[in-house]
Amino acid sequence: MLENILLGFQTSLTPENLLWCFAGVLLGTVIGMLPGLGATTGVAILLPLTLTMEPVTALIMLAGIYYGCQYGGTIAAVLIATPGDANAVATVVDGYALARKGQAGKALAIAAIGSFVAAIASLVLLMLVAAPIASVALKFGPAEMLAIMIMGLLTIISFSGDNLAKGLVMAGLGIFLSTIGMSSGFVEARFTFGSINLLGGIDFVVVMIGVFAVGEVVSQIGDGGVKPIRTRMRDMMIRGKDVKDSMPAILRGSGIGFLLGCLPGAGSTLAALVGYGVEKQVSPNRKMFGKGAIQGVASAESANNAAANANFVPTLALGIPGGTTTAVLLGAFVMYGIQPGPLLFDDQPALVWGLLTSFFIGNVILLVLNLPLAPAFAQVLRLPYRYLYPAILFFSMLGAYAVQNNLFALPVLFVAGVAGFFFKKFDYPTAPLILGVVLGPMVEKALVQTSSYADGDLTVLFKEPLSLGILILTVVIMLVPKLVGRFSRDRTAEAATPTPVA
């Protein structure tokens, strides 16, 4: 093991590889910041440019783009309530609330620290136990995935604020939107009215940008006379106490993110949503969640970063992509003439360990890059809103178009934006909507798979020990704190303070 790590650092610490690692994480941060342009597209666009490089150098750079994106996606989420990358969707809730309180710098800094800790922790796991974990991940079949999806759906509770009914309505709307177009497992197209564009479905990234960014712009202008956010220097900087308070959230987020990231088909977005959802139930500071809790940002960010790294577990140990970006990276392996598969660790030790150790270096660079930049980026919010919102609208439109290079995204964007305005006006939480759009297809797929697998008998969920365990855990995490809260809380106080989320 030690000699492998040494071998790895010998590869990753050459001046050339260091330089490309730096270039990769920097590019990743920028790509992550731009809404609509995510890690998968970024890596795919740059892939042809790397064909003349040494394979390990090219992979170091491309992987750098991938995890650099995880850091970059946070910035837009906190500053303008638009997740730059889909994985940052859960960050918006508390990140933007903190920004409205003048604490954007703090939110960005804890996101960077959380991401860093999660990355290092998951990397150590990846190095030590990639192969055994990958074979455990294979044990997750249709029933287990369905149980995880049920857990994901139950996080609606966490994202609904104090009004669960409104949260459920929004989640239902989201799931409905996700059913438009071709369905998994059936030939029939749904709700398309003969439109080819609807056959392609409503992309959740477009809905997300519309509801969050455009919706926010419409309501800010609707309110009239928006004042720039006042910030004090001491609110900008993160303090030791903040880090200490967030550490349990970061560790829990990392654990959840790592586990979900190992499962092909689960993904970092789900990891971030579940990480946040669980934290909101168990955190000592859970009452502040949705109103600007630093732990909310910490859990979501550490979960998505850990999941991004964990995606490499099936990718490197089995040659099966953990997610869409790692699928592009596997394609890159083949283009460089390297055969991915279970023998990769034995056949290409210099490449694998060079790549893995470069993650350490890349994440250190990202931390050093992001910590001082956090207060600097936060200054953007001091701009008068009349200068800020045209830029937000511009990037929203660009981002929505870039998702599928299709102009149909623009009407969807603006409909979602106007809807976002009304949601805000009538206190309907928007996060459950996004949760519904993201989880809808995943839940349906798991349901169809399980049903097919078990001849339509869904009690298989309770018969398989793994899925039963996941369900019990879900009930404990999601329902117990809620029930305890219900019995101990003063009912009049509850009625008097409705809290909107995001």
Added chain:
Amino acid sequence: MRAFRKTTTAALGVAVLTLSACAGIDTSGSGGGLLGEFEPSERQTMIVPMSAGGGSDLSGRAIASGLEEVTGRTMSVENQDGGGGAVGYANFLGLQGNASHLLATETALVNLGLTQDVPFNWESFTPVMKVGQDSTVVVVKSDSPYDTCPDVVDAAKEGKVLAAVSGGATGNDAIQFGLIEKDQGVAFQRVPYESGGEAIAAVLGGHVDVGLTNPGEVIGQFESGDLKPLCVIAEKRYEYEELADIPTTVEQGIDVTFSQFRGVIAPGGLTDEAVDYWVDASKLYVKTEAFQEYMSSNYMQVDTAFGSDFAAYLKGYEAELKAGLG
């Protein structure tokens, strides 16, 4: 993002120019001298009707950078995914007569027209080049009781065989299982998966009994012995050394063949000069080393056809598929 992509393609263009200069191909002056009368615009676009990262995307990007090399013009790649390719093809329909756009095509070109209510079929476009095809391998986990494809069929006659199907209910997996079912009079219990990778994970995890895959995706699993190939759904065996031992469906008495072609189409309604230009450029491209390398590293079978020959191939393919799906 636009600006960003422009710089990458510009940088690529420079790299490509240097490369082609080294290769001794004259790209200076007008493209007309080299490839006939037609003068293409400075900037070309290759549309990929699937999302970034899949097989279509990789082949589209490989072909685009190869065509850049031979034409000396920049060619950027645009993913327009959605609806199993329907969105990209439908938008392409709107580019009638536009010679600066190409589309990286595969079997969805024909499948969609046969299985979905879409406003196009393959005849709406101009076939330019077929680079070759992929045949599908039927795979099981190494400790599976099945050793041949007829074993799987027999098992389906007696009981339940779970089959992993990725790519949707009208995709290639579903079509191939459908063809086998029809030929053999059996039914598999289909479990849908989002991507080929997830389907293979399900086979490896023992959650389904059998899966389909392109060999390029699982060659590492064959080497390590985690996956067992049963048969290739084709008439002829693979020529690649690592795959030549896998028998075909026809050898094993299942009269089903299917191949997944890949290639390039242009919009309909082009002038003859424009069609000739792209066909000639394609012919130059398939002679390059980059092309050979792309095909062999992905274990694809080279079988080129251009222009009207490609159209004839598509016609035959469609007729066969229609008969098979019945």
